Amino acid sequence: MFLKKIVATKQKEIDILKQKGQQDHVLSLAKNTPRSLSAALLATSFGIIAEIKPASPSKGVIQAEIDPITIATEYERGGAIAISVLTDRTYFQGSAENLINVRASVGLPVLRKDFIIDAIQIEESLQMGADAILLIVAILEEKQLKDLVQHAHQLGLEVLVEVHDEQELKAALSCEADVIGINNRNLHSFETNLETTERLLPMISSAQPVIAESGIHAPADALRMKNAGAAGILVGEYLMRQTNREQAIQALLSEV
Numbered sequence: 116m117f118l119k120k121i122v123a124t125k126q127k128e129i130d131i132l133k134q135k136g137q138q139d140h141v142l143s144l145a146k147n148t149p150r151s152l153s154a155a156l157l158a159t160s161f162g163i164i165a166e167i168k169p170a171s172p173s174k175g176v177i178q179a180e181i182d183p184i185t186i187a188t189e190y191e192r193g194g195a196i197a198i199s200v201l202t203d204r205t206y207f208q209g210s211a212e213n214l215i216n217v218r219a220s221v222g223l224p225v226l227r228k229d230f231i232i233d234a235i236q237i238e239e240s241l242q243m244g245a246d247a248i249l250l251i252v253a254i255l256e257e258k259q260l261k262d263l264v265q266h267a268h269q270l271g272l273e274v275l276v277e278v279h280d281e282q283e284l285k286a287a288l289s290c291e292a293d294v295i296g297i298n299n300r301n302l303h304s305f306e307t308n309l310e311t312t313e314r315l316l317p318m319i320s321s322a323q324p325v326i327a328e329s330g331i332h333a334p335a336d337a338l339r340m341k342n343a344g345a346a347g348i349l350v351g352e353y354l355m356r357q358t359n360r361e362q363a364i365q366a367l368l369s370e371v
């Protein structure tokens with residue numbers, strides 16, 4: 116239900132983007148030198164993608180009045196291999212400005228975390244300076260997923276394809292995902308369960324790195340995801356709530 120509401124909001128945002136005719140000038144934009152999320156994951160035994168997530172539908176406000184540059188710098192110093200930035204304003208209190216500022220302040224790959232259902236949002240991601248985008252299988256048709264992955268690749272962006280069950284995993288494995296993300300959160304009920312990663316990961320034998328997303332709240336959870344075979348984890352709320360984020364990342368890494 117909530118997911119449908121988010122998608123309806125995105126459709127309105129897309130209509131506005133299309134009215135502005137953004138596509139016309141995207142090709143003339145100078146692109147950042149890309150930073151590869153998949154290569155960063157493959158280069159380490161276990162990587163943390165640290166998320167800038169001011170609020171969420173399930174938890175409400177997590178951190179009001181954030182300074183995204185300070186947070187991203189703390190994440191980088193702690194040893195994160197990439198930064199995920201929520202750009203949705205309505206439900207997560209994120210923004211495109213957060214991503215632009217973070218990308219300019221750290222040397223890590225930056226993932227745009229939003230609800231992408233149209234090619235114009237991928238062009239918008241490129242304009243923001245993102246290195247990678249998220250595609251959520253739950254809100255896409257199979258053909259749409261493949262087309263969006265292809266479009267992202269044509270623009271030099273990597274794609275994290277997110278799944279929550281066996282059916283979605285099948286779709287993810289049939290597109291050219293750069294990274295597969297198993298979301299432990301059910302996006303309909305908001306319930307998180309780390310068993311989701313433990314159940315789905317053994318079904319993946321492809322070469323892409325697989326990460327576990329959501330519901331990681333302690334070093335023991337990070338270890339559990341590593342033991343399940345994950346190449347890394349994506350952590351939002353837990354890190355956002357820490358007073359010392361640098362140490363919190365080091366603590367998560369110290370257990371794996």
Ligand SMILES: O=C(O)c1ccccc1NCC(=O)[C@H](O)[C@H](O)COP(=O)(O)O
Nearest residue numbers: 171172173302328329330331350351352
């Ligand atoms: O976080 C939510 O409440 C949410 C609700 C509806 C759709 C997506 C949602 N979150 C996106 C994510 O999956 C997380 O931001 C990400 O995986 C980090 O999760 P966490 O570490 O549990 O904050």
